Amino acid sequence: MFKEAPSSSIERVDRAGAARPLPKPGILDIHAYVPGKATAAGIAEPIKLSANENPLGSSDKAYEAYATAERSLHVYPDPRATIIRTAIAERYRLDPERLIFGCGSDEVFALLNQTFLEPGDNMVQGQYGFAAFAIGANACQAEVRRAPEPNLCIDVDELLTCVDERTRIVFLANPGNPTGTWIPFSEVRRLHEALPPSVVLVLDGAYSEFALDPDFDDGLDFARTSTNVVVTHTFSKLHGLAALRIGWGYAPLEIAQAVDRIRLPFNTSIAAQRAAVAALADEDFQQATLDLTQTWRPWLTQQLSGLGLDVVGPSATNFVLVGFPDHSQRTSAQADAFLSSRGLLVRAVGIYGLANHLRITIGLEAHNRALVEALAEFMAQ
Ligand SMILES: Cc1ncc(COP(=O)(O)O)c(C=O)c1O
Numbered sequence: 001m002f003k004e005a006p007s008s009s010i011e012r013v014d015r016a017g018a019a020r021p022l023p024k025p026g027i028l029d030i031h032a033y034v035p036g037k038a039t040a041a042g043i044a045e046p047i048k049l050s051a052n053e054n055p056l057g058s059s060d061k062a063y064e065a066y067a068t069a070e071r072s073l074h075v076y077p078d079p080r081a082t083i084i085r086t087a088i089a090e091r092y093r094l095d096p097e098r099l100i101f102g103c104g105s106d107e108v109f110a111l112l113n114q115t116f117l118e119p120g121d122n123m124v125q126g127q128y129g130f131a132a133f134a135i136g137a138n139a140c141q142a143e144v145r146r147a148p149e150p151n152l153c154i155d156v157d158e159l160l161t162c163v164d165e166r167t168r169i170v171f172l173a174n175p176g177n178p179t180g181t182w183i184p185f186s187e188v189r190r191l192h193e194a195l196p197p198s199v200v201l202v203l204d205g206a207y208s209e210f211a212l213d214p215d216f217d218d219g220l221d222f223a224r225t226s227t228n229v230v231v232t233h234t235f236s237k238l239h240g241l242a243a244l245r246i247g248w249g250y251a252p253l254e255i256a257q258a259v260d261r262i263r264l265p266f267n268t269s270i271a272a273q274r275a276a277v278a279a280l281a282d283e284d285f286q287q288a289t290l291d292l293t294q295t296w297r298p299w300l301t302q303q304l305s306g307l308g309l310d311v312v313g314p315s316a317t318n319f320v321l322v323g324f325p326d327h328s329q330r331t332s333a334q335a336d337a338f339l340s341s342r343g344l345l346v347r348a349v350g351i352y353g354l355a356n357h358l359r360i361t362i363g364l365e366a367h368n369r370a371l372v373e374a375l376a377e378f379m380a381q
Contacts, residue, residue, distance in 0.1 A: 054240030059285035065278035105247030180315035211316035
């Protein structure tokens with residue numbers, strides 16, 4: 001188990017006697033989130049494959065709905081996000097009162113952390129868990145426990161080894177970012193069965209729509225009857241609304257109501273609510289996104305493997321994680337720089353402890369071909 005910032009060992013300082021305001025203990029130990037690169041020196045329009053955005057853009061219907069918000073800039077949004085609450089409840093046959101909306105699913109994680117973690121508590125996640133989980137937990141002065149992920153995949157037994165009487169939340173992104181790997185639902189169920197009922201199990205389904213194996217399940221059905229499971233989803237990936245920052249969670253009523261007490265009142269905008277409703281209804285756009293992924297994911301995997309790279313997986317997401325084997329005598333940092341110089345932006349994942357890997361979003365055909373061509377040149381150097 002890898003532990004981080006245990007709250008008991010956080011250094012206490014005399015903040016009242018300080019010459020200037022000091023953040024509470026632990027805050028300055030947090031590594032701020034590092035987003036995927038968006039610019040390449042000297043290249044006006046680089047190809048951005050660094051943030052797992054939707055290469056098709058957004059649904060035309062979402063653009064139209066967004067435009068209708070143009071004359072509402074002076075009005076506060078509906079704090080309950082009723083239009084999207086109703087739309088999601090209908091689409092997935094859910095109880096609308098149990099839905100939580102956030103400024104991205106990131107905010108839903110932060111709200112859950114704030115609701116359940118106090119100093120001395122711990123949050124358990126996989127070794128390569130999505131960065132936002134731990135940032136929020138550390139901000140609550142909780143301990144973050146990272147369970148080893150052998151073969152870059154979640155291991156339920158390792159997660160369970162980390163759980164003790166001070167565990168309040170287990171975060172599981174399935175499929176995971178940055179690994180792209182997933183565990184079958186039988187394993188999620190086994191994890192849930194072994195957890196004390198007092199622990200919240202968060203199943204982050206940001207990439208779940210891209211996981212097409214029949215053994216995969218996002219857990220939403222399971223969450224209907226569970227008292228401690230929260231399933232989260234985002235409009236940032238499949239629906240291509242990353243800029244609008246809207247995500248949601250489905251929680252037991254008591255959890256949804258508790259979270260609602262601390263949620264900032266107007267946390268999703270009018271434009272986001274309207275565009276999300278339109279995007280949710282545009283199944284053609286969703287299918288086009290899935291078709292694109294299904295076409296190019298195996299192609300990229302095959303091509304990159306053919307270059308001697310270790311493609312982690314198989315990926316069940318809209319990206320692939322690629323390792324540079326030691327014997328290749330090429331490093332991911334060199335590859336990253338080379339790709340940037342060609343206007344191809346990918347994601348270094350050193351902050352996840354993956355010093356010699358790159359995460360690459362599956363793009364449009366031209367993007368994928370350009371990427372493989374550039375990497376082939378790099379590997380041949
Ligand atoms: C695993 C995972 N969960 C959640 C999110 C956050 O998504 P959102 O844009 O809804 O905050 C991301 C974003 O990249 C992610 O990779």
